[in-house]
Amino acid sequence: xxxxxxCVARRVTALRFDEEGIDVEYAGTEFRxxxxxxxxxxxxxxxxxxxxxxxxxxxxDPDFGSEPRRIGDIL
Numbered sequence: 001x002x003x004x005x006x007c008v009a010r011r012v013t014a015l016r017f018d019e020e021g022i023d024v025e026y027a028g029t030e031f032r033x034x035x036x037x038x039x040x041x042x043x044x045x046x047x048x049x050x051x052x053x054x055x056x057x058x059x060x061d062p063d064f065g066s067e068p069r070r071i072g073d074i075l
Contacts, residue, residue, distance in 0.1 A: 013062075015054055017074050026058050033057065038071075047072030 016023040021034040033054065035046045041057055042049040050068035 013055065013058055015051060015058075017071055019075065022054060022071075024054075024058055047075070 012027050014025040019035075021032055022038065024031050024033060038049050038054065038057070039046050042053045044053070047070065049071050051071070051074065052062070052064055052068040054071075055062040055064070
């Protein structure tokens with residue numbers, strides 16, 4: 001399922017993006033954020049939301065070690 005999927009890895013969080021949503025692994029737990037949920041939470045089109053937006057949805061205190069990347073650019 002995760003083969004060939006664009007991935008952005010963090011310390012305890014892995015984000016795997018596809019056209020329909022994001023597979024997340026956070027602190028040993030795997031779950032999926034659907035495209036519509038990301039759009040509703042960020043108030044942005046899915047492709048305009050960033051990896052930083054998603055990390056803020058998942059982690060209580062995210063460590064942004066890089067510049068934000070648009071999901072559209074990651075895909």
